[in-house]
Amino acid sequence: MSTKVSIDPNLCYGSGECVHRAPSVFEFVDEYGVVRPGRADSGDDPRVQEAAEKCPSQAILLTE
Template sequence: MRVSIDSDLCIGSGQCALTSPSVFDTDDDGFGVVRPGQEDGRDPMVKEAVRACPVQAITLDAE
């Protein structure tokens, strides 16, 4: 699985970083980013972070 955040959709609510801090962080402007090396989406909380995003900016795709 591959996780990504659509920066055009992200509103910076921070739900991803709160739900799965080992995978997600926020940039200097407060918008969500995937931590380097965590793009594989293996953390079990990634699916919960996808659900928690209020604007569905996070995608989890099969590779």
């Protein structure tokens, strides 16, 4: 099973770190980071895992 990735919109404050690190998975919508449509199964991507570690507000969630 692939690891799921999501962003908690209540925690994200739009720093842009995730979009910078993994632009194929994350994008900006209304100045906040979101997971691109169809990319929610990208949690095993090392760039996504690094983005989750480096998100300054711990808004990126990885779940099995």
